[in-house]
Amino acid sequence: MxxxxxxxxxxxxxxxxxxxxxxxxxxxxxxxxxxxxxxxxxxxxxxxxxxxxxxxxxxxxxxxxxxxxxxxxxxxxxxxxxxxxxxxxxxxxxxxxxFCRPTEWESEEKAKGKPALSFDTAWEAATWLKEREGKILLTTGSKDLSLIAGVIADPSRLYVRVLPVVESLQACEKAGIP
Structure with missing residues (x-):
């Protein structure tokens, strides 16, 4: 086999x-x-x-x-x-x-004729987001959560989506995200 x-x-x-x-x-x-x-x-x-x-x-x-x-x-x-x-x-x-699916935002933004942003690292994305106003929906998982929250410097701006496991919830707590 x-x-x-x-x-x-x-x-x-x-x-x-x-x-x-x-x-x-x-x-x-x-x-x-x-x-x-x-x-x-x-x-x-x-x-x-x-x-x-x-x-x-x-x-x-x-x-x-x-x-x-x-x-x-x-x-x-x-x-x-x-x-x-x-x-x-x-x-x-x-x-x-x-084996990689196109992300939804890439497809949607392309269809709307808008450029999609892509970053090589979580730090680059967080640095870009820090310069913007408003709330941030973060769906990148828990691995880089502390780094992103640290760069943004205001965890109250972050709404995070993480896996429902202890490790992810601990990462949220460590990053100051309720």
Whole structure:
């Protein structure tokens, strides 16, 4: 049976894994959080590992089986982890495939003829937002929440959407967001 290693977020990665498993592929799926593991569920031909990996840990995981390729189906804004996955694949000589949906705001803004803004880092985005007035709906998750809240310097401007897990709620508390 051919094996594929998949880094998954909570939506596209889960759907892709199901389709590959139904077609007879042995899938090893890496998710960052317990919530990711919950939404992945139990499927025949799918093994799930939970927890964030650094590049060295990724390489160690890649050596466990003879994988055909590695698929990066993480969140569209997970740029740091995507770069690490790509470097680990290069180091181990594995094909790297990026499975990424266009974000809704990119599609909507493009359709309206408005330019969409994109930032390479959370710090760059926070710096841009700091210079703007008003409330901010933040849907980037909890990982960079303290950094963003620190740059903005007024947590009352932030409305955050995070996964319903203890780690995320603790990040909100640490950043001063109720």
């Amino acid at each position: 051919d094996s594929i290693f998949i880094f998954s977020g909570t939506t596209e990665g889960r759907e892709l894994t199901t389709q590959l498993a139904e077609r007879g592929y042995d899938c090893t799926v890496s998710v960052a959080t317990e919530y990711g593991c919950e939404v992945m569920g139990m499927q025949e031909g799918v093994s799930v590992r939970t927890g964030r990996l650094n590049q060295e840990q990724m390489c160690m995981n890649f050596r466990q089986k003879n994988y055909l390729c590695v698929i990066d189906a993480t969140h569209p804004f997970a740029g740091v982890v995507s770069a690490e996955i790509k470097r680990a694949c290069e180091q181990e000589g594995l094909p790297y495939l990026r």
